[in-house]
Amino acid sequence: MTIEEIQNQIVDEFAMYDDWMDKYAYLIEIGNGLSAMDETHKIEENLIKGCQSRVWFHVDLRDGKLYFEADSDAIITKGIAGLLIRVFSGQTPHDIVNANLDFIDKIGLTQHLSPTRSNGLLSMVKQIKYYALAYEGK
Amino acid sequence: MFDVNRIRKDFPILEEKIYGKPLVYLDNGATTQRPLQVVEKMTEYYLRYNSNVHRGVHYLSNKCTDANEQAREIVREFIHAKSTDEVIFTRGTTESINLVAYTFGEAFIREGDEIIVTEMEHHANIVPWQMLCERKKAVLKVVPFNDKGELDMEELRGLLNERVKLVGVAYVSNVLGTVNPVKEIIDAAHAIGAYVLVDGAQAIQHIRVDVQMLDCDFFVFSGHKIYGPTGVGILYGKRNLLEQMPPWQGGGEMIKEVRFEKTTYNELPFKFEAGTPDFIGVVGLGEALEYVKSIGLQEIAEYEHGLMDYAMKQIREIPGIILYGDAIDKSSVISFGIEGIHPFDVGTLLDKMGVAIRTGQLCAEPVMQHYGVPGMARASIAMYNTREEIDAFCEGLRKIEKIFKL
Ligand SMILES: Cc1ncc(COP(=O)(O)O)c(C=O)c1O
Numbered sequence: 291m292t293i294e295e296i297q298n299q300i301v302d303e304f305a306m307y308d309d310w311m312d313k314y315a316y317l318i319e320i321g322n323g324l325s326a327m328d329e330t331h332k333i334e335e336n337l338i339k340g341c342q343s344r345v346w347f348h349v350d351l352r353d354g355k356l357y358f359e360a361d362s363d364a365i366i367t368k369g370i371a372g373l374l375i376r377v378f379s380g381q382t383p384h385d386i387v388n389a390n391l392d393f394i395d396k397i398g399l400t401q402h403l404s405p406t407r408s409n410g411l412l413s414m415v416k417q418i419k420y421y422a423l424a425y426e427g428k
Numbered sequence: 429m430f431d432v433n434r435i436r437k438d439f440p441i442l443e444e445k446i447y448g449k450p451l452v453y454l455d456n457g458a459t460t461q462r463p464l465q466v467v468e469k470m471t472e473y474y475l476r477y478n479s480n481v482h483r484g485v486h487y488l489s490n491k492c493t494d495a496n497e498q499a500r501e502i503v504r505e506f507i508h509a510k511s512t513d514e515v516i517f518t519r520g521t522t523e524s525i526n527l528v529a530y531t532f533g534e535a536f537i538r539e540g541d542e543i544i545v546t547e548m549e550h551h552a553n554i555v556p557w558q559m560l561c562e563r564k565k566a567v568l569k570v571v572p573f574n575d576k577g578e579l580d581m582e583e584l585r586g587l588l589n590e591r592v593k594l595v596g597v598a599y600v601s602n603v604l605g606t607v608n609p610v611k612e613i614i615d616a617a618h619a620i621g622a623y624v625l626v627d628g629a630q631a632i633q634h635i636r637v638d639v640q641m642l643d644c645d646f647f648v649f650s651g652h653k654i655y656g657p658t659g660v661g662i663l664y665g666k667r668n669l670l671e672q673m674p675p676w677q678g679g680g681e682m683i684k685e686v687r688f689e690k691t692t693y694n695e696l697p698f699k700f701e702a703g704t705p706d707f708i709g710v711v712g713l714g715e716a717l718e719y720v721k722s723i724g725l726q727e728i729a730e731y732e733h734g735l736m737d738y739a740m741k742q743i744r745e746i747p748g749i750i751l752y753g754d755a756i757d758k759s760s761v762i763s764f765g766i767e768g769i770h771p772f773d774v775g776t777l778l779d780k781m782g783v784a785i786r787t788g789q790l791c792a793e794p795v796m797q798h799y800g801v802p803g804m805a806r807a808s809i810a811m812y813n814t815r816e817e818i819d820a821f822c823e824g825l826r827k828i829e830k831i832f833k834l
Binding site for chain 1: 769776777780781787803831
């Protein structure tokens with residue numbers, strides 16, 4: 291699936307919940323379901339700065355596509371990381387660099403995007419784009 | 429009679445809806461709300477009297493100057509200082525402490541001298557002293573606290589020796605809520621010739637303060653934590669010390685005569701007030717203190733005490749709750765965690781229910797290290813909070829636990 295298609299799928303899933311608590315409960319579920327990160331990847335270099343909770347992102351390039359792993363000690367943050375992984379893992383660096391992240395707005399997580407927000411969604415997105423940029427053209 | 433519903437009417441923000449739910453504001457340790465009286469007074473000054481202080485010949489300037497000096501008198505009376513000369517306007521607690529660390533440091537601290545702080549201080553009462561120690565090659569010593577959040581007074585007494593020049597201590601801890609025995613600490617420090625700075629940021633709005641009775645050498649607080657505006661705070665200092673301390677910032681207002689050969693400095697308190705102050709903020713702070721006085725600090729303290737007892741009782745009944753700070757003398761602050769749930773998640777979910785609390789390291793990383801946690805959640809009360817709000821908060825915590833157990 292393309293980044294666009296996955297985003298639309300996520301938007302549809304979240305549209306099923308009109309209550310805030312249910313949306314967050316779903317995020318928590320995603321966080322809990324995220325496959326465990328390789329402990330050796332939980333290193334300082336993979337730590338994303340600017341979050342109140344600790345978040346690690348690790349990236350691998352295989353056959354021209356990027357694969358992400360993430361973990362966080364806060365479950366909502368981990369859930370958000372899980373969404374980002376679902377959108378970006380298995381995509382090419384080129385597509386990631388050029389992706390428009392409108393699903394964040396559509397599922398009502400925009401308030402988490404402002405740079406002063408402590409959950410670091412913006413920092414995570416930046417880091418992913420940064421990785422993709424580094425691998426683009428390699 | 430203390431009437432919380434009447435008081436709440438003075439704070440329109442408490443009527444706000446957050447995500448469609450009634451706001452439950454329990455982040456008063458970070459900043460309190462301002463009552464209409466304060467906002468209206470400041471608005472009146474902005475709209476009718478705005479004019480720079482201490483320099484005009486004209487009516488408006490005199491009006492603002494008088495209001496500023498009246499506010500100084502209100503502060504003096506509120507903390508029972510001997511003279512308005514001992515009341516200096518600053519930008520807040522942080523600036524007050526930095527001012528003392530710099531200027532007291534210049535006058536009194538030599539290589540090898542010692543400064544004592546406690547393990548439960550806010551960063552504002554740690555970092556300025558570290559900077560001073562670095563500048564002067566002095567040594568910072570730390571008094572630990574026990575797991576209940578009470579200072580180890582034995583250890584403190586052991587640290588007091590003739591090299592100690594100053595002890596910096598919070599009257600009330602912003603994380604643990606502990607009301608520290610500051611009088612006892614001041615007397616012990618004075619006995620060996622050391623001075624004491626009391627950080628009153630979390631005390632001034634809850635506890636009656638009498639700086640002469642305490643006999644503290646410095647007392648500092650912020651306007652925005654006692655229903656006043658941001659950007660103004662107070663440094664109280666004993667006159668004989670303030671006189672021996674050099675000025676901090678140079679500029680207008682703090683001078684007596686400026687000559688290129690030699691400039692002489694103004695008298696107290698103006699010696700420490702360089703530049704145009706936040707003079708309308710100062711008027712707002714005066715009004716906030718008048719407001720508190722009109723309700724009565726004793727009445728406020730009694731009401732809040734009852735509310736704290738109620739809150740502590742309610743929160744203890746929540747399974748999985750971990751409380752940080754259980755001192756016998758505890759005020760206004762409840763820091764906690766929930767087993768297996770990150771404080772950030774607790775804060776985010778409570779927010780969605782309209783409940784505002786603080787999470788993170790609470791500007792007190794050494795306290796986090798003491799308990800070995802990455803952060804905490806903190807609810808902190810003010811005089812306008814109610815039992816219904818405490819119930820909503822506890823209900824929220826229960827709901828969160830349910831979500832996590834899904
Ligand atoms: C105990 C204590 N000291 C100092 C401060 C710093 O106050 P301000 O940020 O108003 O300067 C605070 C405020 O959080 C505090 O709680």
